[in-house]
Amino acid sequence: MIVTKDTNGYLRVFVGRSHALADAAGYVRLHVLVAAADGLDVRSGHVHHRNGDKSDNRAENLVIVNPAQHARAHAAGQPRDNRGRFARSA
Numbered sequence: 001m002i003v004t005k006d007t008n009g010y011l012r013v014f015v016g017r018s019h020a021l022a023d024a025a026g027y028v029r030l031h032v033l034v035a036a037a038d039g040l041d042v043r044s045g046h047v048h049h050r051n052g053d054k055s056d057n058r059a060e061n062l063v064i065v066n067p068a069q070h071a072r073a074h075a076a077g078q079p080r081d082n083r084g085r086f087a088r089s090a
């Protein structure tokens with residue numbers, strides 16, 4: 001099994017491009033696979049790590065959120081400069 005890290009720091013597994021959840025390169029992010037295997041409808045939204053730890057891919061740490069909720073969840077934890085701007089995107 002080929003497991004690598006994507007540019008956002010998420011573990012991804014090579015499954016081949018014919019897999020229903022694969023991206024254009026044939027990879028699925030591990031937390032998406034775990035969520036799908038746990039019965040979550042991963043096509044209904046984004047899979048988010050409840051505790052913010054991208055490497056904690058236990059099913060109980062994963063939840064489906066809508067894209068707007070997801071952006072807010074990540075924005076809330078990001079450092080900002082003294083004008084409230086994000087120091088860097090993640």
Ligand SMILES: [Zn+2]
Nearest residue numbers: 047048049070
């Ligand atoms: Zn998230």
